[in-house]
Every structure is written in structure tokens, then in C-alpha cells.
Amino acid sequence: MTTEGALLLADEVDGVLTLTLNRPDQFNALSEELLGELQSRLDAAARDDALRCVVLAAAGRAFCAGHDLKQMRANPDERYYRQLFAQCGRVMQSIVNLPVPVIAKVQGTATAAGCQLVASCDLAVASESAKFAVSGINVGLFCSTPAVALTRNVPAKKAFEMLITGQFISAAEAVDNGLVNHAVAPDQLDAALDALVQTICSKSPLAVRTGKAMYHRQRGMNLSDAYDYAGQVMAQNMMAEDVCEGIDAFMQKRHPVWKGR
CATH class of the missing domain: 3.90.226.10 (2-enoyl-CoA Hydratase; Chain A, domain 1)
Structure with missing residues (x-):
């Protein structure tokens, strides 16, 4: 303080x-x-x-x-x-x-x-x-x-x-x-x-940061451009270790352990 x-x-x-x-x-x-x-x-x-x-x-x-x-x-x-x-x-x-x-x-x-x-x-x-x-x-x-x-x-x-x-x-x-x-x-x-x-x-730090940036940027786009941009961001996000961990944790009925990458 x-x-x-x-x-x-x-x-x-x-x-x-x-x-x-x-x-x-x-x-x-x-x-x-x-x-x-x-x-x-x-x-x-x-x-x-x-x-x-x-x-x-x-x-x-x-x-x-x-x-x-x-x-x-x-x-x-x-x-x-x-x-x-x-x-x-x-x-x-x-x-x-x-x-x-x-x-x-x-x-x-x-x-x-x-x-x-x-x-x-x-x-x-x-x-x-x-x-x-x-x-x-x-x-x-x-x-x-x-x-x-x-x-x-x-x-x-x-x-x-x-x-x-x-x-x-x-x-x-x-x-x-x-x-x-x-x-x-x-x-x-x-x-x-x-x-x-x-x-x-409690969420993936990477997903939160990705999501905030994507959310604000797409708001200024027309519908078609927004979907093109969102698809690119989501595809890149899918490659992250946190997504693999999150999906595995969901299927294994356990809490995920986020790595932030």
C-alpha cells in the first residue's frame, strides 16, 4: 500500500x-x-x-x-x-x-x-x-x-x-x-x-487475457470481419497448453491446473 x-x-x-x-x-x-x-x-x-x-x-x-x-x-x-x-x-x-x-x-x-x-x-x-x-x-x-x-x-x-x-x-x-x-x-x-x-x-490467465483483447477489438468491426478475426483468435487459443489441460480436466472430472500458456 x-x-x-x-x-x-x-x-x-x-x-x-x-x-x-x-x-x-x-x-x-x-x-x-x-x-x-x-x-x-x-x-x-x-x-x-x-x-x-x-x-x-x-x-x-x-x-x-x-x-x-x-x-x-x-x-x-x-x-x-x-x-x-x-x-x-x-x-x-x-x-x-x-x-x-x-x-x-x-x-x-x-x-x-x-x-x-x-x-x-x-x-x-x-x-x-x-x-x-x-x-x-x-x-x-x-x-x-x-x-x-x-x-x-x-x-x-x-x-x-x-x-x-x-x-x-x-x-x-x-x-x-x-x-x-x-x-x-x-x-x-x-x-x-x-x-x-x-x-x-479461477480461470486460465491466458484465456482471460486473450478474451479481453478479442472482445474489445471485435466490437469495432463489422459482422463478417468480427467472425473472421474471432475464428483466428479461437484457433490460436486452441493451441495453448491451458486449453489442453482444461479439456482433459473436464473429461476427467477434476479441477484444471493452469499454466498460463
């Missing part, structure tokens, strides 16, 4: 890296500095062959209130804003491009770029008390960059309603609309997250 007072806490146990946003008094707003810390940690995680899963969590009552508006107002320059949104976009894309699954653990409110952060993760588990919004419209700013991630999770009309009204949706609505996988009682959040993490970690 990093030292107390850090903007981002990091803790890795048994191949599971937990990154915790640690600006609770600022509702974990994404300052330039916090985005920089996130980018650095994600870059290091991408190089860690032993990593199995990443959990993105937050300290305090809120998950993330989006960009740091105070910092943004202190720098009224279009070039600055372009650089800031590009920096944020790199972080979001790094989450998507990370070789292993990233799970958002949402204990509180996630707004604007905070909602974008949830949408950018591969999976999300939320407390039933959590709420979600892309609320920039309320201060005259359409949440254009959060819209990129949101519209890749939420059906078109619901996404646009959220973007154009700035209204909150509940954790239950977030589940119904595909933004969150599971919404549980606040005291069950840790258990629900642990169950999902352990399920992922």
Missing part, C-alpha cells in the same frame, strides 16, 4: 491490484495529478505478466465527482482544456486496453468523468446506494468525453437522456441499462466484489 496522504492508493495481493482514488474531501475529483497517478499505475500494470485483475475503488462517500472544476476554472485556456481532456482520454483508453479485466467497485456517487470511469471499466459492482449521472449539462457543459464511454455501455436513448438532462439514475437503473453488472446492499459490496474477482482468477 502506498503512503498515507497519496492521491492514489495501490495494493496488490495474489495478482489482484486494487487502485483506490484517495481524495475523499474533494469527492475523488480527477485532478491533473490524480490522472497522472492513474496513468502511471495503469502503465505499470500493463507490463505485469503476473497480474490477474485490477479493482478500481474509492475512499470516502463518493466514488468520483468527475473533473476537478476548481482546477479547471483556475486555468481558463482552451489549450489547457484540450490537454486535460486528452490526458483523461488516455487514462480511460488505458483501462480498456489493459490486458486484464478492470472492475469498478462503486460505493458512492459517480458523476460526469466519474461515471465515464465506471463505464470505461470492463465490469462494475455497485452499492445499492450509489447514483450515477453525466451532469455537466447542469453547469452549461455537455459531457462530450464521458459520452464516448457511456454510449458504449448504455442504450442510445437512455444515454442521451442522461447526457441532455444531467439527471441521476439509481444503481438498480444502472444495472438495467448495462452500466453496472451488479447492485448489492452496501454491507455486501466487498463480498460481491470478492466473488467476482475470485471467479475471474
Whole structure:
């Protein structure tokens, strides 16, 4: 775990890296500095062959209130804003491009770029008390960059309603609309997250990494190209030692012993 007072806490146990946003008094707003810390940690995680899963969590009552508006107002320059949104976009894309699954653990409110952060993760588990919004419209700013991630999770009309009204949706609505996988009682959040993490970690590391990369790449293809690409990936995957072990274990009615290759 990093030292107390850090903007981002990091803790890795048994191949599971937990990154915790640690600006609770600022509702974990994404300052330039916090985005920089996130980018650095994600870059290091991408190089860690032993990593199995990443959990993105937050300290305090809120998950993330989006960009740091105070910092943004202190720098009224279009070039600055372009650089800031590009920096944020790199972080979001790094989450998507990370070789292993990233799970958002949402204990509180996630707004604007905070909602974008949830949408950018591969999976999300939320407390039933959590709420979600892309609320920039309320201060005259359409949440254009959060819209990129949101519209890749939420059906078109619901996404646009959220973007154009700035209204909150509940954790239950977030589940119904595909933004969150599971919404549980606040005291069950840790258990629900642990169950999902352990399920992922019980699978072949090679299959998980292959699957995440394939899943995200094929989403941008037309149907024919997606099937051609998926067939190639699956054929290559079939040649792995883990697949031989997995099939043998299934036929022999035993648990597989993964080698990660």
C-alpha cells in the first residue's frame, strides 16, 4: 500500500491490484495529478505478466465527482482544456486496453468523468446506494468525453437522456441499462466484489487475457470481419497448453491446473 496522504492508493495481493482514488474531501475529483497517478499505475500494470485483475475503488462517500472544476476554472485556456481532456482520454483508453479485466467497485456517487470511469471499466459492482449521472449539462457543459464511454455501455436513448438532462439514475437503473453488472446492499459490496474477482482468477490467465483483447477489438468491426478475426483468435487459443489441460480436466472430472500458456 502506498503512503498515507497519496492521491492514489495501490495494493496488490495474489495478482489482484486494487487502485483506490484517495481524495475523499474533494469527492475523488480527477485532478491533473490524480490522472497522472492513474496513468502511471495503469502503465505499470500493463507490463505485469503476473497480474490477474485490477479493482478500481474509492475512499470516502463518493466514488468520483468527475473533473476537478476548481482546477479547471483556475486555468481558463482552451489549450489547457484540450490537454486535460486528452490526458483523461488516455487514462480511460488505458483501462480498456489493459490486458486484464478492470472492475469498478462503486460505493458512492459517480458523476460526469466519474461515471465515464465506471463505464470505461470492463465490469462494475455497485452499492445499492450509489447514483450515477453525466451532469455537466447542469453547469452549461455537455459531457462530450464521458459520452464516448457511456454510449458504449448504455442504450442510445437512455444515454442521451442522461447526457441532455444531467439527471441521476439509481444503481438498480444502472444495472438495467448495462452500466453496472451488479447492485448489492452496501454491507455486501466487498463480498460481491470478492466473488467476482475470485471467479475471474479461477480461470486460465491466458484465456482471460486473450478474451479481453478479442472482445474489445471485435466490437469495432463489422459482422463478417468480427467472425473472421474471432475464428483466428479461437484457433490460436486452441493451441495453448491451458486449453489442453482444461479439456482433459473436464473429461476427467477434476479441477484444471493452469499454466498460463
